[in-house]
Structures are given as C-alpha cells and as structure tokens.
Amino acid sequence: MIRIAICDDEETICSLVESYIANACEFLNIEAEIDLFSTGAGLRNHLKEDNRYNLFFLDIELKDDTGINISDWIRNEVKDESAQIIYVSGKKGYDRQLFAFRPFAFIEKPFDEATIRTTLEKYMRIYGNHNNLFHYKFGHDTFWVNVSSILYFKSNRRKVKMTALNAADEFYGSLDHIAEQLDGQGFFSPHKSYLVNYRYIRAFYAESILMVNGDEIPIAKSKREEVAKMQLHFENGGSLHGTHHL
Incomplete structure (x- = not known):
C-alpha cells in the first residue's frame, strides 16, 4: 500500500x-x-x-x-x-x-x-519495483526506501535503526529478517548488531569500518580476519554476491 x-x-x-x-x-x-x-x-x-x-x-x-x-x-x-x-x-x-x-x-x-x-x-x-526497495513497518503503515540509499542498519534489542543518505528511521524488526530481504544487494554483517552496505564504506580499520557519513561501525573480534579477507577481495576488484553474515 x-x-x-x-x-x-x-x-x-x-x-x-x-x-x-x-x-x-x-x-x-x-x-x-x-x-x-x-x-x-x-x-x-x-x-x-x-x-x-x-x-x-x-x-x-x-x-x-x-x-x-x-x-x-x-x-x-x-x-x-x-x-x-x-x-x-x-x-x-x-x-x-x-x-x-x-x-x-x-x-x-x-x-x-x-x-x-x-x-x-x-x-x-x-x-514500485520491490527488488530495488526496502520496505518496513512504522505503526500500521508500510514504507519504502531505495536500497541504494541505505548506508547501514543497527539493531538494539527489538528495534532497528536505519541510516540512509540524509535520512534515518527506526522501526521494530530483526537484522536476520532484513538480511533475507536484502539478499544479493551488497550488505554484510561485520558485527552481530550491524548490517552494512559495502557501497558506502570509506575505509577499513583494524577494529572498525568508517562509513561515508563519518559513522564508525565496529568489527567483532571474531570477524576481523574474515572482514580483512573481504576487504582484500574488493580491493582486487571482486564483487559481493549475496548478503553476507561473516
């Protein structure tokens, strides 16, 4: 609707x-x-x-x-x-x-x-092309945002905060469900509380990822080696297939 x-x-x-x-x-x-x-x-x-x-x-x-x-x-x-x-x-x-x-x-x-x-x-x-849109519920209403404009999602218990280009919103949901919805669209999870759009990463650090808007996303200790491999993969011209939970 x-x-x-x-x-x-x-x-x-x-x-x-x-x-x-x-x-x-x-x-x-x-x-x-x-x-x-x-x-x-x-x-x-x-x-x-x-x-x-x-x-x-x-x-x-x-x-x-x-x-x-x-x-x-x-x-x-x-x-x-x-x-x-x-x-x-x-x-x-x-x-x-x-x-x-x-x-x-x-x-x-x-x-x-x-x-x-x-x-x-x-x-x-x-x-109206749901392949290019992320939809979420706010109260009883459903809203859509272009997937290409989303920087990352952050979960906090039952709520998820979405940060997009020049906008942000919060709604009830889970990162697992969002990851399924965005499968194959360039998102990966460097930490259990975050789902990140690779397109908007400015820099990789040892313990965090810097987004283009200046926000820093932590990298879980258990995922640092895999994130480093992914960084190398992209720097060598690789692509991201699927939504990755590292």
Missing part, C-alpha cells in the same frame, strides 16, 4: 486529484490510502503526529502557506528523504526553488486524468 497526501486550498482541486488518483490506482491495481488537506497547517500538524506518506501532491501557493515551505519542512525538519513530492500549480517560475527539494514531478493546472495516471505510473515504475 502507498500512502498519498494531497494539499490544496481549493477543495474542488483536492477532490479532483483524489478521484483521478483513485481511478489510476484501480487501473494499475495499486492499494492506496489518500488523505486530503486544505491548509498547510493541517498537513503539518498531521505529520507532527508521526504520520508518514510515500507521495505528496502539493499546491505551490496556499492561503496560509506554500508548497515550497512545506517541502523544506518535510526534508529538513521531518527529515523525510524517501517521500516523493509532486507540485500541482498554475504558477510558473519556481524552478530553482523547487529543485532544492528534489521534486518527483510538476503538474500544471489545469490538468486532466491522463496526466495524473501517467505520473503515478512513472512513480510505480521507479519506486
């Missing part, structure tokens, strides 16, 4: 986008939950309650806010880098401002149903 938020101060536009999305989801056989917001404050308050969305449809100019300010808040305050943002507006000239928040698409008003469907189809082609 994907969760979608629509924010526009024109209720007729909100309802129209909702209708077009619902039709597109039925056509594409996608299960979706859609929430409507007529104010930026309403959307912000909902997100403050730890509600999450996979996809936002935002009007750029609202009566009480702007889609640009909301995007900035989503990326830099909520720290949500995985959600995709689609701007829906009749105004132009915002290109440079919008670029900073990595929008997925811009839909110009007036729009038709085909435009919404095409945009949703593109979203599913890119983010």
Whole structure:
C-alpha cells in the first residue's frame, strides 16, 4: 500500500486529484490510502503526529502557506528523504526553488486524468519495483526506501535503526529478517548488531569500518580476519554476491 497526501486550498482541486488518483490506482491495481488537506497547517500538524506518506501532491501557493515551505519542512525538519513530492500549480517560475527539494514531478493546472495516471505510473515504475526497495513497518503503515540509499542498519534489542543518505528511521524488526530481504544487494554483517552496505564504506580499520557519513561501525573480534579477507577481495576488484553474515 502507498500512502498519498494531497494539499490544496481549493477543495474542488483536492477532490479532483483524489478521484483521478483513485481511478489510476484501480487501473494499475495499486492499494492506496489518500488523505486530503486544505491548509498547510493541517498537513503539518498531521505529520507532527508521526504520520508518514510515500507521495505528496502539493499546491505551490496556499492561503496560509506554500508548497515550497512545506517541502523544506518535510526534508529538513521531518527529515523525510524517501517521500516523493509532486507540485500541482498554475504558477510558473519556481524552478530553482523547487529543485532544492528534489521534486518527483510538476503538474500544471489545469490538468486532466491522463496526466495524473501517467505520473503515478512513472512513480510505480521507479519506486514500485520491490527488488530495488526496502520496505518496513512504522505503526500500521508500510514504507519504502531505495536500497541504494541505505548506508547501514543497527539493531538494539527489538528495534532497528536505519541510516540512509540524509535520512534515518527506526522501526521494530530483526537484522536476520532484513538480511533475507536484502539478499544479493551488497550488505554484510561485520558485527552481530550491524548490517552494512559495502557501497558506502570509506575505509577499513583494524577494529572498525568508517562509513561515508563519518559513522564508525565496529568489527567483532571474531570477524576481523574474515572482514580483512573481504576487504582484500574488493580491493582486487571482486564483487559481493549475496548478503553476507561473516
């Protein structure tokens, strides 16, 4: 299931986008939950309650806010880098401002149903491929993040902290289950509490691994020899097949 938020101060536009999305989801056989917001404050308050969305449809100019300010808040305050943002507006000239928040698409008003469907189809082609996505539960909701953006996982009893590029999240789970889900995608376990994406290792040390974001991952004493062999393997141009528990 994907969760979608629509924010526009024109209720007729909100309802129209909702209708077009619902039709597109039925056509594409996608299960979706859609929430409507007529104010930026309403959307912000909902997100403050730890509600999450996979996809936002935002009007750029609202009566009480702007889609640009909301995007900035989503990326830099909520720290949500995985959600995709689609701007829906009749105004132009915002290109440079919008670029900073990595929008997925811009839909110009007036729009038709085909435009919404095409945009949703593109979203599913890119983010609906479960081979390239890691999914996890947050409360009753399921979320997805690109596997290629994940640096590492750290377990702490029943919880797992995921650190990705410019984002982090925490959820209930186990590293064993995550390792099964990510089998063959470049992850290995240098320590019983960590699962690391080899792509984002900056350096190997005797007792730890340095990630590109500056975090250090410990290497268990019992695994140091095997990690050293893996390091040598990669330095000689080898590849990582499978998800490795050393």
